[in-house]
Amino acid sequence: MKVVVDLSRCQGYAQCAFLAPDAFRMHGEEALMYNPTPDDAQREQVLRAAAACPLQAILVDQLEERDAPVQAPPS
Numbered sequence: 001m002k003v004v005v006d007l008s009r010c011q012g013y014a015q016c017a018f019l020a021p022d023a024f025r026m027h028g029e030e031a032l033m034y035n036p037t038p039d040d041a042q043r044e045q046v047l048r049a050a051a052a053c054p055l056q057a058i059l060v061d062q063l064e065e066r067d068a069p070v071q072a073p074p075s
Helices: 015-019 040-052 063-067
Strands: 002-005 024-027 031-034 058-061
Touching: 002 031, 015 024, 015 031, 015 040, 040 058
Parallel strands: none
Antiparallel strands: 002 058, 024 031
């Protein structure tokens, strides 16, 4: 999973830091710091945090799912 935050859109509401504190945290009152490659254990929290962002400044690319090989159904 890869996370990108558009820091020019982020207004520091900190919903992400509340919902996924291991991936997002506030530095001071307005500066957001985040982990661009959180581990799979944080997936649900990160997705909830991205959905809760009032300005939709968080983009999540779930690389594993998209790049995983497709298995053919049994015949």
